[in-house]
Amino acid sequence: MEWPIQEVARSAGITSRALRHYDDIGLLKPTRVGHGGQRHYDGEALVRLQRILLLRELGLSLTAIADVLAGQRDTEGALRTHLRLLEQERERLDRQIRSVRTTLTKTQGGESLMPDEVLDGFDHTQYKDEVTERWGKEAYEQGDRWWRGLSDEEKRDFKQRQFDIARDYARAHAEGLAPDGEEAQAITRRHYDWVAGGWQGRWPTAEQFTGLGRMYVADPRFTANYDVHGEGTAQFICEAMEVFAERNL
Secondary structure, eight states, X not given: OEEEHHHHXXXXXXXXXXXXXXXXXXXXXXXXXXXXXXXXXXXXXXXXXXXXXXHHHTXXXXXXXXXXXXXXXXXXXXXXXXXXXXXXXXXXHHHHHHHHHHHHHHHHHTOOOOHHHHTXXXXXXXXXXXXXXXXXXXXXXXXXXHHHHSOHHHHHHHHHHHHHHHHHHHHHHHTTOOTTSHHHHHHHHHHHHHHHHHTTTOOOOHHHHHHHHHHHHHSHHHHHHHHTTSTTHHHHHHHHHHHHHHHHO
C-alpha cells in the first residue's frame, strides 16, 4: 500500500512542507512521485519516518539523524533500542503523573505535602547517587557546578562532541573494525579527553575509565543511548575503553 503526502503528514503531526524538505535533503525519499508531482509513501518509508521522528524527539539535528540512519543496517535492532528509550521515558512520565495526582489529592484534602512526593520524576540530578557511590561526593558536586556554569552554546558543543564520538564508534563497529585497532583506539582517545573535559580536566584513572565503560553495558539507560547509533555499539565502546585503559593509564 501507498499513502499520499497529505495523509502521511497528517498522521505524523507534521506538515507536507516538512516531508518535502526531508525529500530535498535526501533524508526521506517518497516511494513514488505521481501525477502533478504528488508524493506517495509505502510501509518502508513510514518506518523510516517513524525513526526520524523518534530521533528528533531525542534532540538530534536533521544532519545528525541522517548520519545515524546511514550507519544503521538493522532496522529491527534500531527500533528495539528506540522502544527501550520510550519505555524509560514512559516510566519517567508515569512518575510525574503520580506526583501531580498526589499533589492534587493532598491539596484538596488539606494534607501536608512531602518534597519526595511532589517532585518525584522531575529531578535532573537523577544520577547523583550513582556518581557519588562510584567516584565520591566531591566528583558529583564539581561536575554539577561545572555543568551549571556552562552557557547554552557550550552545553550544545559538549553534547555534540559526545554525539560525534558515539557516531564514530558505531561506524567503526559497523565496519567490523576491532576495538583494539588503531582507528577505534583513536576514537577512544577522543572519548577519554571528552570525559576529562566533563571532569574539569581531572584525568580518569584506568579503574574509573573502565568502570564507566562497563556501566554503558550494565545500565540499560546508557546502553540505549549508545545503541541508538547501532546495536552493539555500547559493548564495542566498553571493550575499546578497557583496551585503552590497559595500554595508556
